[in-house]
Amino acid sequence: MTTRTVGLDFGTTNSAIGVADGDKVTLARFSHKGGLTDTFRSVLYFHPDNRDKHGRYEAIAGPRAIDRYLEAEGRGRLIQSLKSYLADRSFQATSIFTRTHTIVDLLALLLADLRTRAEEELGPLGSRIVVGRPVHFAHASAPDDEELAVDRLREALARVGWTDVVFEYEPVAAAYYYEAELDHDQRVFVADFGGGTSDFSLIEVGPSHRKSSKRTILGSDGVGIAGDALDAKVLHNVVAPMLGLGSTYRAMFGRELEVPVWIYAKLRRWHHLSFLKTKKNLDLIEEIASQADEPEKIEALQHILEYDLGYHLYRAVERAKVALSASDSTKFEFADPPLQIASAITRPQFEGWIAEETTAMEECVDRLLASTGIDAKDVDQVFMTGGTSFVPAVRRIFDERFGAEKIRAGGEMISVATGLALRSHDV
Numbered sequence: 161m162t163t164r165t166v167g168l169d170f171g172t173t174n175s176a177i178g179v180a181d182g183d184k185v186t187l188a189r190f191s192h193k194g195g196l197t198d199t200f201r202s203v204l205y206f207h208p209d210n211r212d213k214h215g216r217y218e219a220i221a222g223p224r225a226i227d228r229y230l231e232a233e234g235r236g237r238l239i240q241s242l243k244s245y246l247a248d249r250s251f252q253a254t255s256i257f258t259r260t261h262t263i264v265d266l267l268a269l270l271l272a273d274l275r276t277r278a279e280e281e282l283g284p285l286g287s288r289i290v291v292g293r294p295v296h297f298a299h300a301s302a303p304d305d306e307e308l309a310v311d312r313l314r315e316a317l318a319r320v321g322w323t324d325v326v327f328e329y330e331p332v333a334a335a336y337y338y339e340a341e342l343d344h345d346q347r348v349f350v351a352d353f354g355g356g357t358s359d360f361s362l363i364e365v366g367p368s369h370r371k372s373s374k375r376t377i378l379g380s381d382g383v384g385i386a387g388d389a390l391d392a393k394v395l396h397n398v399v400a401p402m403l404g405l406g407s408t409y410r411a412m413f414g415r416e417l418e419v420p421v422w423i424y425a426k427l428r429r430w431h432h433l434s435f436l437k438t439k440k441n442l443d444l445i446e447e448i449a450s451q452a453d454e455p456e457k458i459e460a461l462q463h464i465l466e467y468d469l470g471y472h473l474y475r476a477v478e479r480a481k482v483a484l485s486a487s488d489s490t491k492f493e494f495a496d497p498p499l500q501i502a503s504a505i506t507r508p509q510f511e512g513w514i515a516e517e518t519t520a521m522e523e524c525v526d527r528l529l530a531s532t533g534i535d536a537k538d539v540d541q542v543f544m545t546g547g548t549s550f551v552p553a554v555r556r557i558f559d560e561r562f563g564a565e566k567i568r569a570g571g572e573m574i575s576v577a578t579g580l581a582l583r584s585h586d587v
């Protein structure tokens with residue numbers, strides 16, 4: 161008899177959920193822009209006007225949240241990359257309109273919508289589930305922080321009815337996806353590069369392991385650096401200078417000062433832009449604009465703040481990054497008339513800006529090989545997955561160590577969820 165098991169990949173950027181019936185996995189599909197998608201954007205949106213019968217502001221998650229946010233022309237609150245705050249002890253709660261929401265509240269709202277939408281297609285999903293987790297959560301600085309992240313996730317899952325939860329490392333899950341196509345046993349280095357974390361497992365998989373329900377996990381490691389960190393570098397190096405970073409203004413008594421850098425630190429995470437919009441900050445920026453050596457740049461910043469264009473700006477940054485995965489150069493472009501900013505970017509420039517991030521990834525790969533005592537030549541295959549694995553500089557880390565012929569890639573957006581559903585047979 162086969163049993164139906166459920167796997168959930170709660171990702172920093174995209175989530176996915178599936179059920180396995182024997183070896184066959186069906187992922188839930190979600191409607192978006194008139195079509196269907198396997199991924200559920202991990203965002204939560206609070207509509208500024210719509211309230212439920214208890215007077216609570218309506219919270220919508222996933223692809224519908226983006227659509228509603230865009231329809232509302234930037235009004236309301238859009239929350240993203242929630243997973244990156246799970247291990248952050250300083251992030252306890254945030255106030256949305258008039259109400260305070262803890263991080264578990266926010267997470268539970270997101271998961272509740274995800275569950276409802278998924279059940280519309282997959283049927284009842286029960287109380288038992290295998291859920292992915294990164295090897296190390298982003299912003300975790302001690303083992304206690306990892307526990308906090310798992311506890312928060314567990315509590316939010318319980319609130320939406322998943323009370324029997326098993327966590328599995330995301331790259332181990334991706335190995336199950338990879339294994340499904342294998343006709344012989346292999347020792348595989350699995351590398352999953354997402355939005356918030358990069359995770360690695362060295363694991364032995366294949367038909368004989370599947371038969372015995374035992375995969376040999378030789379080791380796992382990870383870093384809290386991935387796609388979001390690359391976006392932040394593009395923002396800092398391309399966008400911030402066009403909005404006044406590094407330019408000067410005349411302060412009191414004719415002193416020439418640089419526009420404060422902290423403004424641009426807030427820009428790095430677009431959803432922090434709202435923190436810039438206090439009266440005090442807006443007055444300061446207005447003052448700087450009136451005395452700036454390059455006033456048009458500060459005016460561009462004011463335009464973005466005034467019209468809440470953070471999300472659009474962030475998408476333009478991501479578009480440029482994604483374009484650089486496929487071509488040697490691109491043009492960052494952002495227009496919201498009369499504001500228009502553009503800048504050419506080459507791949508070598510981008511690779512220079514992200515060198516710190518790719519070095520951290522490389523060091524982590526080397527650390528895992530060293531800690532398991534396994535030489536790169538004794539690894540049969542590398543399996544790369546996750547959205548950020550498309551970045552050529554990230555691929556190069558593996559080409560250099562293992563040789564291009566050993567690299568396989570695939571299932572970028574679905575491998576972890578599919579693998580978790582399969583994994584749930586064995587737990």
Ligand SMILES: Nc1ncnc2c1ncn2[C@@H]1O[C@H](COP(=O)(O)OP(=O)(O)OP(=O)(O)O)[C@@H](O)[C@H]1O
Pocket residue numbers: 170171172173174175243330353354355356357358386387388478481482483485545546547548549550551572573
């Ligand atoms: N072609 C591409 N080139 C570069 N980056 C890309 C490309 N496609 C997607 N990405 C990036 O991949 C990331 C999302 O990948 P993915 O959906 O695997 O992450 P996630 O599972 O949500 O995050 P995590 O696993 O870290 O929790 C985003 O940062 C996105 O910008």
Ligand SMILES: [Mg+2]
Pocket residue numbers: 169171172330352353354355546576
């Ligand atoms: Mg992921």
